[in-house]
Amino acid sequence: MEPTDVIDATESESEPVADADDLVEEELLVEEISIDGMCGVY
Amino acid sequence: MLSFDADQPYRLHDRVALRPEPFGALAYHYDNRRLNFLRAPELVALVESLGSHDSVRHAYDASGIDARRWPSFEKALASLAASDFLVAT
Numbered sequence: 001m002e003p004t005d006v007i008d009a010t011e012s013e014s015e016p017v018a019d020a021d022d023l024v025e026e027e028l029l030v031e032e033i034s035i036d037g038m039c040g041v042y
Numbered sequence: 043m044l045s046f047d048a049d050q051p052y053r054l055h056d057r058v059a060l061r062p063e064p065f066g067a068l069a070y071h072y073d074n075r076r077l078n079f080l081r082a083p084e085l086v087a088l089v090e091s092l093g094s095h096d097s098v099r100h101a102y103d104a105s106g107i108d109a110r111r112w113p114s115f116e117k118a119l120a121s122l123a124a125s126d127f128l129v130a131t
Contacts, residue, residue: 023125026113026114026117027043027065027081027082027114028081028114029080029082029085029114029115029117029118030078030080030081030085030117030118030121030122031078031081032076032077032078032079032080032121032125033077033078033079033099034076034077035075035076035077036075
């Protein structure tokens, strides 16, 4: 029988957890729109 | 496309007009006819102040914007520079 890899579930538990205060959601601060082709709209 | 360098001074392009809006401002470039929504009043203030600082980082420092938000602002400024709304001085 071929050896199988065993995933140690405890590994992920030992990873550092970021402090909630350090987590800042990335903000979408700029949005570019094209107005080409709108000349006939107005 | 030139890369954005926050250690360099930038300013708003002479041919860009900002119109204040409740969400921030509309920015229109009269040369390339591009339109950008600036979605935060802090970003508008930062963009307007860039010309009076010798680097973007100094403008960040003076803005009072939480440093944890700087990456988002830098991304926004890089996007504006790529669209020629900001020019290196």
